[in-house]
Amino acid sequence: MSFSSYLQDYLVQRLSEERGLMVFDPHRRYREICDALASRGVTVLDACGPTTESRDQIARAWLQIPHDGSLQLLVYRDRAAAVDEERLLDPLSSFSELMGVFPRPGAAHENYRSLAVQAYPELTEEVESLFAHGEPAVSVLDALGSGRTFPVLADITGFSSPRDIVIALLDSRSDLFTRVSASPAAAAELDALVSSVLGIPSGTASTPDALWRILLFSEFALARGESLPPAYRQVPHAPPSRAQAISRLNDRLRRDLVHDYLDRAETIAEELGLAALDDADLETEPAATFRFQNVQTLRRAVEAVSAGDPEAAAALVGAGRATIWAEHDALLSAAWYVVQQARDMIEALAAAPADEIGQDPVGWYRRRGLCVDRAYRALVFSHGRLPDEEPYGVDLTALLESLSNAYRVWIGRVQSALIGEVRRAGWPPDGTIRQDRIFERVVEPLLAEGKRVAYFLVDALRYELADSLAEKLKVGRTVSLEVGAALIPTKTPLGMAALGPENRAKLAVRIDGGGWKVFRGDQALATAADRDAWFLRYKGDQCVAETLAKWHKRKKGSPLPDTVSLAVIRSTEIDSAGENADALLRSSLENLMNELAAGVRKSFDLGFDAVVVTADHGFLYLPQRVAGDHVTLPPGNAVVRHDRFAFGSFEPAEQVLMLSGSQLGYEVNAESVIVPVSPGVFAHPGSYTHGGLSLQEALIPILTVQAAPAQRARAVAVSLRYRDRKEARVTSLNPAVTIAVGGEGKELDFDESWAGQRVEIQIVVVADDNTTEVGRVGPNEFLDTDTGHLRIRTGTTTTIPIVLDEEHRGRCTVRALNPNTQVEYDSITLDVSILDFGMES
Structure with a gap:
């Protein structure tokens, strides 16, 4: 291959990435090379002449690009790129900002000498010899290639x-x-x-x-x-x-x-x-030649994360993930993703110091704090999906434990700062909507506008989860997310009762015989049935109240009666999963969030105009409770005691915060309620807790979703392959499958042009009966930790790790689905035949 041919290929590659390219060539050495691209379907414009004429030509061609997917535009200029003030005098500078530039400013690999070396890597010495005596003509380099x-x-x-x-x-x-x-x-x-x-x-x-x-x-x-x-x-x-x-x-x-x-x-x-x-002492960039080198780099990255060195970790993660081993070895791919999540976790911790909370805990949490909770949740989720917690001897469980301890320390500092601010200014914080005002302030105005409203009351949907949910619901809809302040204690009986209409009846807590119940006036709201009855009492036949599971069973095209303007949808699945904290963060949470998002979308299919999603409380997740987590009750009389709160009469104590009277927002026949000032508990320590006053427990979401004007459906295509085949025999439980997302195929809605947009894809792995799941997607950079779906930009081809069940043998099908419609994009069949426990051959 000649130098001219190499450079033509290089410019065509640049054009495939940027659609438009402006070539600056003050020495006029690339003129013939650029002109020759016209024979390869490139539109080549000469901008060496009068600038007005050139500008008009470029403008006309540039405007055609959105309408002609095959158009590639190259603009040739026999001058150097303008810099600084010179740009103001260059009438074509605006186009150079819109399209790619060759050579890129500061890109050493695009200078003449570097391009020659790249064209002839096997002739490096000869190339260097030519340039040692000045810059040779292109014809001389072409002759070198044919010699x-x-x-x-x-x-x-x-x-x-x-x-x-x-x-x-x-x-x-x-x-x-x-x-x-x-x-x-x-x-x-x-x-x-x-x-x-x-x-x-x-x-x-x-x-x-x-x-x-x-x-x-x-x-x-x-x-x-x-x-x-x-x-x-x-x-x-x-x-x-x-x-x-x-x-x-x-x-x-x-x-x-x-x-x-x-x-x-x-x-x-x-x-x-x-x-x-051992490569541990090498100062060179980690190499990609052999698998063991990638494992050594992985070990060094884990050490850097554990040492709290995000810069070193970032360099190692970047180098390690960019190798053939991280791409095609499912164990390494999953491990690198966990280490990436761990690095993101230490960065999130560094970006959210508790001493910056000041007098605005809510604003601080929305800007920074929730990123830490989300990062930790993503880390635990990814670790839980690992096919092996010690891939090639690298202990990722120890890494998780190290960051869990760091998270615990951060939570303690945040809690201390929050309690100090509550003691100064009280609860709820300024700028929040108190829980018992949400219906009045948010739902009733929508009903007054004549809109049909679906009101989702989600047990334990903490604010950071709703923040992620909001992002997923934006396609084709308008979404707003406000923050509410839960009543204390942050428990379901009180929180769910507070979310209903007041109906001229005050909220009260009555304690009797060691138990407690919530009332609206003389109406007990102790159970879900009681609370449903309260809504029906408020709206009569204009209201339906049912569970999320029942809501999902309603069929599109079978609308509710026209008289129904308010649907109250209850979901307790997150809180139920919280009783098994591992399931909450490691696997089931993704399904629960999918179900919730699908329920919101179902509301619009059933003819509702708006959806409001809120919660009774959030939760704290602190694995591996340690010594010091148990909080001693202060002297006094505890008539009701739970893990994170107690009703009764108590003496003041530094380990608790005491709330009473107007601070509570409801009447109670007890002197006060106390909560720990730390993340600790009075009783029944567990990883998943709520009832107290922390940002994670007491900030609740008020998510409002309304239909936006319909968007034209955009077509995408998704294909799956294993080693370029649709059917293949595999000898590993961790095969790496290639997925490609293109621009033609079955439909998926986008609110913008599909090009370069993220497509949400659900991967299921089923046995021959097409129903029994026998595997899942392993951790990878495209995996959404909230839904368990992949989010991949169109135009991307990559590999994803599949983790098959230990006991599975024989045939299985890997299917790529549209998660909204369950339409299948593509599928492949794998025949699992395990000969040993090594990697796939």
Whole structure:
């Protein structure tokens, strides 16, 4: 390949990424190369002439791009890019801001010399020699590329460049190497090619095994430099002068011969005993040659996160995840995602110091604090989906425990700051809607406007969960999220009763015989049935009250009677799952959030105009309760005691906050209610708790969703493959499946043009009966920790880890679904045949 051909390919690649490209060429060396792109379907505009004419031409072409998906625009200018004040004088500067620029400012790899090296990585020394005497003409570089030929190899492989010849010969799907070995002339040319281009001694790469070993070991050895042990220096490998050629050739192998590379690299590392070498002390960038190097980098990243060094962790995570191993090894892919989540967690902690809460705890939490709760929840969720908590001996459970302790410390500091502010200013905070005013302030105005309202009362939907839910409901709808302040104690009987209409009856708590009940006037609201009856008393036949499960069973097209203007939907699933805290954060929460989002969407299908979602309380999640979490009740008489609150009469004590009278917002036949000032508990310690006064327990969401004007449905297509096949046999419980999201296919609604937008995709893994689930998606960067769905931008092709059940054998189907309609985009069939417990072959 000539330099001109290489640069043409490079510019076409840039155009595929940016649609428009402005080339600045003050030396006019690229003029003919750019003009030649017209023959490849590129619209080439010459902007060297009068600027007014050029500007009009560019404007007309640019406006055609949204209407012509195949249009690629290249603008050629024989001048340098304007900088600073010069941009104000350049009439075309606005276009250079809209489209890509070549060469990119400050991009060393796009200067003339670097491009020449990239075009001829196997001729690095020759290229450097030419540039040592000034900048050669393009014609000189083109001549350099045609100066070394291998006619017999070219005839056998169909390629003329040394790099393409080597790639073709190493492809296990062909018999080219056998044909070369059978031809003395071809074998001689191959020996000359390897010797001259790669600097490898003659006669050392006469078989595919030998050539693979030299290429991969050379990259490994050259990266280690002087730290390579003496025993390995005798293994044949390329000299340092060929490092770039070796690296680029291996990059091509990793790109074009993925599965050959994976198999060969494992075999070579084992044969040479390379895994015994420790890269921990190397200062070089982590290498991607062998799997064990990626494992070592993973271990170093875990150490950096545990040491609280986000910058070092970020560098290691970035390098480790960008390798063929992280992409195609499901265990490593999942592990790297957990470490990424852990790094995000320490960054969130650093960005939300408790000493900045000041006199605005609500504002601080909405801006910063909820990010910590979300990051910790995402970390626990991702760790819970790991197929192995110690992949290749890297202990990720210890990492989770370390960050759980850091989270506990943060919660304690936040709690201390919050209680100090409540003691100063009281509860609820300014700017919040008190829980017993939500119906009056939010729901009733919507009803007064003549709108049909679905009112969702969700047990334990804490504010940060609703914040994530709001993002998912924005497509095709208008969404607003306000913050409410729960009544104390943050328990269901009080919170759910407070969310109903007042109906001219005051809220009261009556304590009798060690128990407590909530009343509106003389009406007890102790049970869900009692509270449903209260709504019906308020609205009569204009109201229905039912569970979320029943709401889901209502069919689209079978609307409720026209008289119904208010539907009250109750959900207790999150709180029920909280009794099993592992299930809450590790697996079931994703399903519960999906069900809730689907219930909201169902409301619009059933003819409702608006949805209001709120909660009785939130929750604290603190795994592994430790010594000191138990809070001693102060002297006095506790007539009711729960984990995070107590009613009664008590002496003041520093370990509790005492609330009474107007601070409560309801009448109670007890002197006061007390809550711990720490995240601790009076009784029954558990990971999942509520009842007290913390931001996580007492800030509740007021999420209002209304229908927006309908958007035109956009078409997307999703395809699944395993090693380029629709049906395949696998010998691992952790196969990596390729998913591609394109722009043509079954419909999914978007509020903007689909191009570059995220598509939500549900992955299910079912047995032959098509109902029994036998696996799930493993942790990865596209996994939404709230829903368990993938969110992938159109135009993306990537791999996702699948975690199959330990006991599953035989056939199973991996299906990609539209989560809203359950329409299938694509599916593949895997036949699981476990021969051993190693990685898939």
